[in-house]
Amino acid sequence: MKDTEKDTDDSERVWDLMKKVGICMLATRDGALIRARPMGAYVRREENAVYFLTDARRHKDDEIARDPHVCLAFADSRGQTYVSLTGRATISADRDKIRELFTTPAKAWWDSADDPNIRVLTVTPNDAEYWDSPGTVVSYIKMAAAAMTNTRPALGDNKKVAL
Template sequence: MLTTRNGDDLRARPMSAYSAQLENAVYFLTDLASHKDDEIARWPNVCLAFADSKGQKYVSVSGTAEVQNDREKIRELWATPAKAWWDNPDDPSIRILKITPSSAEYWDSPGTIISYIKMAAAAVSNSKPDMGDNAEVKF
């Protein structure tokens, strides 16, 4: 999920991410006509959220976004999901949304049933449950 600011409100939307670890960036394909591009131009701080709910693993990434018209990068990132929005990578309305991460936080929790058992045991024993690993990373 990509979360942007829209005035006093926050807006989240699902998008397909392309990670480029060597570039310290996360990329998305976006459309020139979308509202998120205007939001990012005014408020470039964004949040990305990734979840593997079955595995109980979660990541939140904070960073700065910028919209780019890099045709070579668009062709590099072009994949089947993009065909739902555009006919081909040469569509002039496609833009790159580049997120440069500043920090990230992850949670790696035990499965749902085990989590419920741990929470129930903690409630009875007046202690805090061990809900797995959690850490923050600064870039």
């Protein structure tokens, strides 16, 4: 397999894993502090973006306006799948995109897509790193075998990927 094909495969895997997990921790900078909160992600590979609906009355908008560099941390501990993505975030009041993304989970926070407080937070990725293992039970068996044989366990794939 050529390097460009491998890079494409790794990139696709990152997008697939993020979509599968769906919820991530969005980390922003608040001055010298880093703040993280769980967010429902709308993963759109074809648009090279991860979208979120957010509320203008929260602090994320201000933090991103001061420093647009963010980290998204996706974790499925049961499946032993993790993705960490870095990128740049923007905030907009794009009503068409808000209506497109306004699904059942959003209805827990707002009455309608026309709520003037809803914003679209768009993250354009720079790079990502993923860890994907065969699952908890298999991982524990491999760790136990490695401990008994004084070797390191092979717990799945780990790659850094430029997006």
